Amino acid sequence: MKKKLQAVLLILTIFILTGCSSQENKVSVPNGDSNFSKRSHYGNYISNEKNLRHFIENKMMTKKGIFTNYKKQSYKKSVARGHELLSESSGMWLEYLAYTHQYKKFREFYQATKKTFDQKSQFSYRYTPTTNKKFDVNATLDDLRIIRALQMYADQTGNKTFKNEAARRFMSLQKNTMSNGKIASFYDVKTKKASDDGSLAYYDFSTLKYFESTSEQNKKMYKKQLAVVQNGYLGDAFPLYASSYNWRSKTYSNSDLNTSEALETLLHLSEIGKLKQVSLNWLQDQVNRNTLYNSYSINGNVVSRSHSAGSYALAAMIFAKQGNKAMYQKAMKLTWKYQVKNKKSAIYGGIGIEHQNEAYSYNNLTTLLAAKY
Template sequence: MKRIALLLIILCIGGVIVIMLFDGQTDVKKIIKERYTNQQGLIHAYPDQTNSEYLSESIGLYMEYLVNTKQEDAFEKQVDHLKASFIKDGTYIKWRLKDGETTNAIIDDVRIIASLKKAAEIFDQQAYRKLAVKLTQSISQTQTRNGYYVDYYDWSFEDPGDQITLSYITPAFCDILPDSEKTERLLSSLDEGTVFFPESFNVTTEAYNKNAEVHMVDQLLIALNRENQGLPSPAFRQWLTDQWNQGTIYGRYDRKRLEPTASHESVAVYALAAFYYQQIGEQDRAEDIITYSETLYREMRDEELHFFDFIHYHLSNEYIKRRNP
């Protein structure tokens, strides 16, 4: 149950959004259609900016939302867009729509595969399962190096990348991809006595990579991934609690000084922090953070919202509704 619960949590991480209400409920499909979709039905990154990027991340997140809310017809349309515009040679998913793009992004592929598998069960559509199996086989057969899964595969050069981002090693990643145990064990080799985790692991040099500036979304996801494996992170947990007790958790921090490098707050960070505390059994603190994030998100300007932030907020709301009917 713990693994299933955390899978739902990771799939439902939050983001920054201004609330938009229609008849007392947020009409997500209406907003997406009017502000994030071009005439061909493809999702662009920023509202009302049809020249912004079209990402597999966006279509995967929307598929995830649609299957979680059991909207079968809308889900089918997104699968059609996926097959027509993003899937290359029937096996690879381009991470963005751009002439000459020849790489995928494993985290986006895993999200899409997970949504297809879930939709196959909920909507009783075995075609989704077949597509999920085909995409999974493509990754497992090409996207490893030295026994580790890596972030991407370049099919023009038939060359996998040389690193794996640790925040990508989610429960869905481990459940979907075969023989992922070696990659999964990277999380258990981290030093739990230091506050911040490395961001990635180079599978060629077998060394962890640490950025001077850390992003809290990544750090919280890694902490959640570790919790999924039963691995506590006491130094990070204490530091995070101290930050919250002081009133603010910022989006970025200096790795060495442990001080913020940006003054912005993000609902994505607070949503993940709430899920983290929920996962480690501090429900009261999780609820306090959720309450604060709801106030914060009402103050944000919707014209600046990346689709990632918009849809993740609603994924979080759906998760909370299911946990608290």
């Protein structure tokens, strides 16, 4: 009798554990395609793109990921540089492979990305090859970009495995970094804490909207997320958005704006038809005058008068999403000015500073993506 009772209890335990596991592993997969792969086809930069792609594949690419900078630089704890690898770069490259239908390369590179950055619930934002160090935190936008790329691949190929992978990844990311409208800039897998700050550039609305379409609760979450960004608007005099929102103090940041991050915010709004006309007008003026500088105060004063290919490439993406072919091509013309034309240069074909042999992955990959918009 005792043995029978033990057997029954064992079966019940297995049943309960299996039930809990299936509940935890249940993934809500959105219906239909995402439209992430939709393009304007305004760009026709065959030669520029070919040379840039060749530079990235032959001078920046490794088996584990893409160099942050072509130039070797000493290690710096506060910021990735030199031959460190970023999940940001891997996500961008995956998007490009999806745009260009390079499906075998996509599958291979995604496996490499997982091997380098995977932390099960998220991707580490940074990896240092010399010490084999994977950082404990992610960058939520980088995760969303990889998830978007996975969905692009699934849409184009009809591959259910990748569709489920994208949905599972989103669910895991959501659990740690999203709540009540909040999108934390990062989550630390060691301390198991999310940041109090949420960068407004990290609210990738088209991706959020697609994956949060699976329930009424998620749809409410999306509305709150949109409100967080829209309420960070700085005003018509300088029609950009605050850099971040602090959920502890319930205040928007007064810090200077990094232009590439500010434009990421505009791009995400443009992708869902929520970009203000006054913001678009401001951006057109800067591109027309070639005065899209790298940093501004929240009052609109120029903090840094340097320029960035990445910022002009982002502007091109925004114009493409707005259906403005002329402005897209004008922005791309300014972007390609940063491409190294000297065939004797070590960074020929890349976007960078020739005399310093510097070519950052962000500028190169953003330009490459913009060419496909």
